[in-house]
Amino acid sequence: MHDVKNHRTFLKRTKYEDLHLEDLFIGNKVNVFSRQLVLIDYGDQYTARQLGSKKEKTLALIKPDAVSKAGEIIEIINKAGFTLTKLKMMTLSRKEATDFHIDHQSRPFLNELIQFITSGPIIAMEILRDDAICEWKKLLGPANSGLARTDAPGSIRAVFGTDGIRNAAHGPDSLSCAARVRRFKNILILVLFLNVDIKVKHFVTAEVGQIYSADVGVEKTLTFCLGLNCVSVIHLLSELVTWLWSE
Structure with missing residues (x-):
């Protein structure tokens, strides 16, 4: 295992009793020799x-037209x-929405x-389950709801x-x-995985260079803004570095 930041080998092949095969799925966090890793x-x-x-794990979005039916949709997800x-x-800004739908830029x-x-x-x-990405797509049905009513009448769409x-x-x-979506910084990192209020995303994005170098001033500012203790901030910075630079 190579430490990209410090340009050195962090871990050679070895047996680690606390890590199991069932822990190795995309989106999970594991702790290896006191270092938290995101798969x-x-x-x-x-x-x-x-x-x-x-x-x-995979991402599931309920869009504006179905938010009022969120309870029913979540019940369907649980039953599946x-x-x-x-x-x-x-609520997404136009820039966030454009970044999120980058695959549709030419559409x-x-x-x-x-x-x-x-x-x-x-x-x-x-959401989490075996083969989550494929099974969630099946539950969604075809992208066009009209076609979905013909081909998959019981689907969410x-x-x-x-x-x-x-x-x-x-x-x-x-x-x-799914891997690219998990790297969508402003939404997934700060909201889903770190449980940080979305209002701080602009600050974190602007300070990414300082965060990467573990600047003391940034640590103090994050401690103040997020109400975290010093240890929590260190973990936060570590996760931010992992996600913001995982391209």
Whole structure:
């Protein structure tokens, strides 16, 4: 295991009794010799094939048109065998929405999509189960709600959606997409994984250089802004470095 920041080997191959195979799923946090690690992606295709169908986390978004039905949707998610591990209601800015939908930059419906997704609050959730990404996509149904009512009438988009834009909910299409989404700094890092109020995201983003070098002034400011003790701030900085520089 290589420490990118300090350009040195952190850990050579060794036996570690407290780490188990069931702990190794995307999105999980593990502690190895007092160092907290976040599992963000598979190292190669072989590992992805071997572990990809095992327990993993993924993102589930309830869009503005279906927020009023959130209780029903969450009940469906629970009945499908998912465990809801994180939940946060928020409203996206236009820039955040554009960054989030970077895969749709060349699509003619982008402006309509951005206008819709920023028109009201959304609910962002982290959900967990075996083969979570694939199973969540099945539960969602086709992206176009009209098609979903024909091909998957019991799906979330068929029941709660209207069309291809106002389709109730969202989820990553693949492992690589899910990994990119988990790196979406402003929303997922600060809101889902760190449970930090979204109002501090601009401060953290602006100070990323200082955070990376563990600047004392930044530690003091974060301690004040977030009401955390010194030890918590050190862990926060460590996680921010891991996520903000995991490209």
